Amino acid sequence: MTATASKKTYSVQLIIGSQWGDEGKGKIVDLLGKDVDIVARYQGGPNAGHTVKFNNTQYILHQIPSGILRPDTDCIIGNGLVINPESLMNEIDTLTKAGIDALKRLYISLNAHLILDYHIAVECAGGSGESTASTIGTTGRGIGPAYADKISRIGIRMQDLLYPEQLKEKLNRNIKLKNDILQSVYGADKVDEQKIYDLLSRFTAIVKNNIVDTQSMLIEALKSGKKVLLEGAQGTHLDIDFGTYPYVTSSNTTVGGVFTGLGIAPNQIDRIIGIVKAYTTRVGKGPFPSELTGDTGDALRKKGSEFGATTGRPRRCGWFDSMVVRYAVETNGIDTMAITKLDVLDIFDEIKICTGYQYKGKKLSYFPKDFNVFDNIEPIYQSVKGWKQSIAHVRSYEELPVETKDYLKLLEDTVQVPVGFISVGPNREETIILS
Numbered sequence: 001m002t003a004t005a006s007k008k009t010y011s012v013q014l015i016i017g018s019q020w021g022d023e024g025k026g027k028i029v030d031l032l033g034k035d036v037d038i039v040a041r042y043q044g045g046p047n048a049g050h051t052v053k054f055n056n057t058q059y060i061l062h063q064i065p066s067g068i069l070r071p072d073t074d075c076i077i078g079n080g081l082v083i084n085p086e087s088l089m090n091e092i093d094t095l096t097k098a099g100i101d102a103l104k105r106l107y108i109s110l111n112a113h114l115i116l117d118y119h120i121a122v123e124c125a126g127g128s129g130e131s132t133a134s135t136i137g138t139t140g141r142g143i144g145p146a147y148a149d150k151i152s153r154i155g156i157r158m159q160d161l162l163y164p165e166q167l168k169e170k171l172n173r174n175i176k177l178k179n180d181i182l183q184s185v186y187g188a189d190k191v192d193e194q195k196i197y198d199l200l201s202r203f204t205a206i207v208k209n210n211i212v213d214t215q216s217m218l219i220e221a222l223k224s225g226k227k228v229l230l231e232g233a234q235g236t237h238l239d240i241d242f243g244t245y246p247y248v249t250s251s252n253t254t255v256g257g258v259f260t261g262l263g264i265a266p267n268q269i270d271r272i273i274g275i276v277k278a279y280t281t282r283v284g285k286g287p288f289p290s291e292l293t294g295d296t297g298d299a300l301r302k303k304g305s306e307f308g309a310t311t312g313r314p315r316r317c318g319w320f321d322s323m324v325v326r327y328a329v330e331t332n333g334i335d336t337m338a339i340t341k342l343d344v345l346d347i348f349d350e351i352k353i354c355t356g357y358q359y360k361g362k363k364l365s366y367f368p369k370d371f372n373v374f375d376n377i378e379p380i381y382q383s384v385k386g387w388k389q390s391i392a393h394v395r396s397y398e399e400l401p402v403e404t405k406d407y408l409k410l411l412e413d414t415v416q417v418p419v420g421f422i423s424v425g426p427n428r429e430e431t432i433i434l435s
């Protein structure tokens with residue numbers, strides 16, 4: 001184990017998912033959030049579900065960065081996000097009930113886009129046979145249609161809320177267009193225009209003082225020496241450009257999304273932490289070479305409580321795939337791995353790692369870009385002996401069973417990046433910090 005030794009402090013750290021999302025980013029953001037001034041999210045929307053557990057309470061955040069759970073941390077929702085007003089108000093409300101005044105420390109970009117009823121209606125139109133919700137297996141949260149409007153330059157942005165007359169005009173145009181599509185293309189119900197106005201006026205009343213130029217805010221914060229944590233949502237392989245298209249989300253979940261989604265420069269980031277689940281999961285459809293469909297997959301799902309934090313769907317489960325994670329390392333420049341949910345592997349006699357893929361008799365050196373290749377690849381596995389004991393109480397690397405150390409060593413050797421953090425349970429304190 002080559003722990004990344006240092007007492008170095010970092011000004012700007014990036015937390016990025018290395019697999020297909022649900023790697024446990026929320027917990028690591030919460031952990032590092034205690035030493036930073038600002039946590040900023042740069043892409044996605046309410047499709048994400050970041051779970052953090054402390055003091056016997058579980059918090060699931062969808063749009064507000066997990067840093068909000070630290071009392072002195074400011075949180076930014078960057079321009080790269082698509083925001084559902086109803087769901088954001090619910091999140092603010094839930095936090096208020098838990099004694100957390102989110103509005104005091106939450107800053108929402110003027111340029112972030114809104115997800116409205118018509119986005120959700122379009123995504124789900126066509127029913128279980130034809131809608132993108134069913135063919136791609138999306139979360140049904142209107143993410144794709146909202147990003148499509150952004151790219152088509154007809155999106156409604158947070159800043160529009162501050163100009164009611166202009167908002168009305170833009171909304172009127174969009175609702176007409178979307179209702180036409182809903183009715184004539186899909187034979188679906190129209191969305192209710194008044195309901196959208198009412199929702200937006202309630203939303204504006206609550207957040208109007210929180211809508212700011214978050215890019216300038218971040219630039220000023222960095223100039224004055226503040227520490228910033230950048231929080232990604234979803235994972236590398238769900239990236240619109242670098243993921244397993246079309247079974248991806250509609251944003252850049254990889255490192256490029258930081259620059260377009262927040263407006264800071266590449267040379268500002270001084271540590272990139274890849275969040276890596278100790279095995280692999282995926283929700284929704286799409287390639288998954290190391291998937292386990294039998295008893296072992298079921299056991300992983302049960303022990304790891306692998307059900308979506310946003311939709312409750314059972315997650316597909318499989319062994320750790322180093323091809324998947326190495327690709328994330330290369331795409332994002334990951335320099336430290338945070339291994340999560342290692343304790344889930346406590347129950348197995350033997351644990352496997354996929355170390356490569358065989359395709360038509362040859363070993364592939366890269367994660368395939370040609371989608372059709374996935375149909376014919378064979379994962380190559382290496383096994384280690386399981387440790388068959390609980391590691392949830394362990395707080396230092398030295399105390400880990402020798403078999404656990406062997407597993408971590410194989411993981412480091414195949415991915416070729418050092419481990420900096422190991423999570424052995426869902427609670428804040430169930431963490432081993434090596435760097």
Ligand code: IMP
Nearest residue numbers: 021022047048137138139248249283284
């Ligand atoms: P969308 O982001 O709702 O458009 O869904 C596109 C794909 O990304 C689907 O396979 C979803 O299951 C997946 N997805 C979206 N958000 C998350 C997430 O936060 N974790 C895991 N998978 C996600």
